[in-house]
Amino acid sequence: MSDVLLFDLSQQLEKLFAEKQYAAGFALGRHILQSFPRHLSTYKQMGLAALDAGLTADSADLLQRALSADPEDGEMWAALHDATTQLDMHPDAEVAGTYAHDLLRPQANKSAIAQGHLAARAGDWETAYEAYRSGYLAHPERMDAGLGLMTALFNLEQWQASLSVAQHILKGLPYSLKSLWFAIRCAVLLKDEEAPLKRYLRIARSLDPDDAYVIRWFDDIPAEEIPRPQATLPAWDTSERWEHLANSPATGPKTPS
Numbered sequence: 001m002s003d004v005l006l007f008d009l010s011q012q013l014e015k016l017f018a019e020k021q022y023a024a025g026f027a028l029g030r031h032i033l034q035s036f037p038r039h040l041s042t043y044k045q046m047g048l049a050a051l052d053a054g055l056t057a058d059s060a061d062l063l064q065r066a067l068s069a070d071p072e073d074g075e076m077w078a079a080l081h082d083a084t085t086q087l088d089m090h091p092d093a094e095v096a097g098t099y100a101h102d103l104l105r106p107q108a109n110k111s112a113i114a115q116g117h118l119a120a121r122a123g124d125w126e127t128a129y130e131a132y133r134s135g136y137l138a139h140p141e142r143m144d145a146g147l148g149l150m151t152a153l154f155n156l157e158q159w160q161a162s163l164s165v166a167q168h169i170l171k172g173l174p175y176s177l178k179s180l181w182f183a184i185r186c187a188v189l190l191k192d193e194e195a196p197l198k199r200y201l202r203i204a205r206s207l208d209p210d211d212a213y214v215i216r217w218f219d220d221i222p223a224e225e226i227p228r229p230q231a232t233l234p235a236w237d238t239s240e241r242w243e244h245l246a247n248s249p250a251t252g253p254k255t256p257s
Contacts, residue, residue: 003234006210013032038175048079113132116149135148150166154186178213182217
């Protein structure tokens with residue numbers, strides 16, 4: 001079979017899960033992960049679908065993997081809260097619930113981190129900076145606060161400070177996609193020849209080969225600065241089904257390694 005675009009298969013995966021065709025969807029997800037074993041979007045889609053299909057333990061594992069790359073995704077935190085609650089993983093459920101509440105309903109929470117999210121959405125970067133800084137100092141384990149602080153500093157054109165925060169986050173979360181890309185952008189703007197740009201870009205593209213996420217964060221990157229890739233992989237056999245799900249909805253897939 002000839003190669004096809006990763007983008008097209010990702011769209012097909014989303015459609016299969018929306019139609020609750022789980023046996024086909026998990027087969028396609030496995031196919032994508034065979035070529036791109038860190039593909040963030042596939043982990044997210046499979047994690048959310050696994051919860052919907054009643055595959056709670058698989059959902060928790062998949063979502064935790066995806067959140068290590070994108071800790072600002074409130075939808076995934078909310079799903080992880082549901083999964084860990086069902087699994088009686090109460091400390092994890094509490095953490096996930098806090099993240100989900102702050103990210104999805106910041107207007108309903110007076111915490112500094114929630115207020116940072118609210119200000120960032122309004123483009124009020126000075127207020128966002130102050131709120132994120134306060135929240136991150138109080139809760140250094142909250143990576144959404146760290147990422148928010150990094151983003152606010154970047155938008156205030158404090159590129160060296162933003163780069164420092166990005167590199168600090170990467171020490172604890174080496175696959176934080178947003179940190180990788182902000183480190184790349186800041187290093188380019190600062191003409192920092194010591195920054196490991198090739199390594200950052202290699203890891204970022206392993207998580208997001210199509211730059212689907214980076215396009216959301218930066219709409220001003222000149223094409224000649226960072227050429228847009230078109231990731232491809234072998235075509236998927238549409239008759240393939242995940243054998244564990246084909247006849248038994250209660251049996252889930254093993255989490256991809």
